[in-house]
Amino acid sequence: MPELVPFSTALRERSSSAHSGSEHAGFMADLMRGKGTRDDYVALVAQHWFIYEALEDVAGRMSADPVAATFISEKLTRLPALEADLAFLIGDDWRERIAPLPTTQRYVDRIREVGAVWPGGFVAHHYTRYLGDLSGGQFIGKLMARQFGFETNGIGFYLFDEVADPAAFKVVYREQLDAAPWDADEQARIIDEVLVAYQFNTDLFTDLADAKAAQVA
Numbered sequence: 001m002p003e004l005v006p007f008s009t010a011l012r013e014r015s016s017s018a019h020s021g022s023e024h025a026g027f028m029a030d031l032m033r034g035k036g037t038r039d040d041y042v043a044l045v046a047q048h049w050f051i052y053e054a055l056e057d058v059a060g061r062m063s064a065d066p067v068a069a070t071f072i073s074e075k076l077t078r079l080p081a082l083e084a085d086l087a088f089l090i091g092d093d094w095r096e097r098i099a100p101l102p103t104t105q106r107y108v109d110r111i112r113e114v115g116a117v118w119p120g121g122f123v124a125h126h127y128t129r130y131l132g133d134l135s136g137g138q139f140i141g142k143l144m145a146r147q148f149g150f151e152t153n154g155i156g157f158y159l160f161d162e163v164a165d166p167a168a169f170k171v172v173y174r175e176q177l178d179a180a181p182w183d184a185d186e187q188a189r190i191i192d193e194v195l196v197a198y199q200f201n202t203d204l205f206t207d208l209a210d211a212k213a214a215q216v217a
């Protein structure tokens, strides 16, 4: 089967139920159907900052690897947009006012651990975040703008100024996944790492819901 099904297709199929788990996690689902608050949204942006700080720091070093380098593009870089969003949403002292939740810390540790030694694992984390941001993320950004009255400030994270056509970008990204010189074992390991990445994202939504409940209590 792996010979017949392109890797990008196998990856999407094998991770689709993990994707549903992330998409329908209570915190995210509430935010999407207008049951979340602006503070909830800000809490999510803050956690994204820690995740992308790790991902983009590791990308800097992984760009020396010929396979990982094909996926790395400055067009995707999200950290400056996240920093501008946090300054707008929280204020200039945003850095002193945010901290990683436990799952975020574990997620960041994993990105750094894998990113130090394993190009395929790094691509797994890169794919899970950036292809998501270019897919459902585009819809999430528009919904958050509408719900909380943002124009571009506050949702800069979702605006890929340098990616004019996200669908076309994803097609090329999938072609690169299919062209990467990974054997079946390595492909299986990468899919497993994508599932790990999804689990972190789902667990993060649980942490965010718990942190919110603790504040209310």
Ligand code: HEM
Residues within 6 Å of the ligand: 008, 011, 012, 019, 022, 023, 024, 028, 029, 032, 127, 128, 129, 131, 132, 133, 135, 136, 137, 139, 140, 170, 198, 201
């Ligand atoms: C409310 C939350 C979400 C919605 C509504 C959503 C929606 C979608 C949709 C509609 C697609 C398919 C786009 C296409 O076929 O081109 C997609 C793809 C994707 N999403 Fe999400 N998503 C959500 C959350 C997430 C989360 C939390 C992650 C992980 C961090 C994620 C990661 C991905 C990835 C990696 C893809 C690309 C799959 C592929 O084509 O290989 N999504 N999402």
